[in-house]
Amino acid sequence: MSQSSSSSNLGSFIKRIEVRSHLTEQERQAIVHLPVRVVQVKANRDLVRLGERVNHACLIVYGLVGRFGETKEGQRQITALHIPGDMADLHSVVRPVGTSALQALTTTTVLRVLHDDLRAIARQYPAIAEAFWRDCMVDAAILSQWVVNVGRRDAKSRMAHLLCEMASRYANDEGAKLSFDLPMTQQHLADATGLTSVHVNRTLKALREDGVVTITGRDVQVHQWDRLVSLGEFDAAYLQADARQPERLLN
Amino acid sequence: MSQSSSSSNLGSFIKRIEVRSHLTEQERQAIVHLPVRVVQVKANRDLVRLGERVNHACLIVYGLVGRFGETKEGQRQITALHIPGDMADLHSVVRPVGTSALQALTTTTVLRVLHDDLRAIARQYPAIAEAFWRDCMVDAAILSQWVVNVGRRDAKSRMAHLLCEMASRYANDEGAKLSFDLPMTQQHLADATGLTSVHVNRTLKALREDGVVTITGRDVQVHQWDRLVSLGEFDAAYLQADARQPERLLN
DNA sequence: CGAATGCTTGATATGGTTCAAATCCCGTGG
């Protein structure tokens, strides 16, 4: 895990926040000028160990990160996936004692931001506090969907839902959903869907034979988006927190 | 759904908040004086319908409330349970478009608090904003545990975990965990654990025959707390957000 | 080129579901 100091590169974070919340120029500047520390993490290394108390949050700049829960018998369950632009543990600002581990699925570049700094701007600018809170609530909405997915859907439907979600989160435009890079092994997919890697393999085969998606290594090719959506009963509404709604008191 | 206006009774909410966050007397007063509207909801009625946009949050005063996700084939999955003292949808302050329904499992008394009022005190008192955020993050931690529970544990273990969680949340003192009132039908338990009501019944039978817990109607009697904890791999840490830690900048 | 890691497939086992029916429980009205 190599480190180096730097100032900014928080652009992707700002962009993410502004999809969901309005910021004034001043607020934007406050975020941009947060001091950060760049950290590289190799695949399968923890960014945050289980039970560790951290004093910083991790903005993913490049790579893919998972939050892992574990069973006594060593079975792992991914409870969240974080892609570039996500502040993977923004919640730790307010609850610094981790209850699960954060692990890199691929080599990952992270910007560490100190809790104290985040808390300071949240206290100074109520709109930033609200934006952080809102961002965390989108993650919670995803979590809630995962409970439904894992609790009540069969294997094919689960995979379809996960693929729709990741496609939607990665995509900037509609077309991008049909072809994207998903750097997860079949074991990772199994850990995210609560299945076995063997069964993930068979499920992907079935989806391929249905002509819906083809996954080759990290490359996902969606042939029939509509069928994938209907298989996974996917409704992207939960991923949004529309900034355009007048939720914010402009006082 | 009967309504009546009232002022305060927010004591249980204050108490809940203060377990996790420090408040000054002034901040406490700001919360106590929030205008509320008392609402009674009968069992199996929605407090918030699927997709409904609300302008208030619901503090549970009496009863039990579940958040329900649903599958196309009508299978239901409970993604959260809320007991008295919980502000069931505090998150809606920041994301008012519901992505799942809130339904009463028993006759429930609710205090409705307007988003605008909550947002106003959150903006005025950064410590309150932080406390609200923290409260939501405890709910998210529970959600995260549920994903692990439903994704990777077998039926007996799932039930044990759920029972430990509810016991811990209901209990004020240690002894109270051994005997408590859980107003859920076996179908509700099934919806919360991602099982079938038939299998819940068999699982409860097995737990009873093991001499671990006996559930008769709404009455839960825990005979061997330690075995229940170890069966469910339960670690109460995730339920806490220790207010005693100096997380708050006292500036 | 060899070792490690990930992918694929077959055979078998099993935990949980589904369907169906009986019984229990409790509130309600006669």
Added chain:
DNA sequence: CCACGGGATTTGAACCATATCAAGCATTCG
């Protein structure tokens, strides 16, 4: 106080979606 009705619980039998075990193949990387 009893009869009735409807939800909730309990149990059995058959079935199936997914797990488990095991082996061979493919790909990447040092």
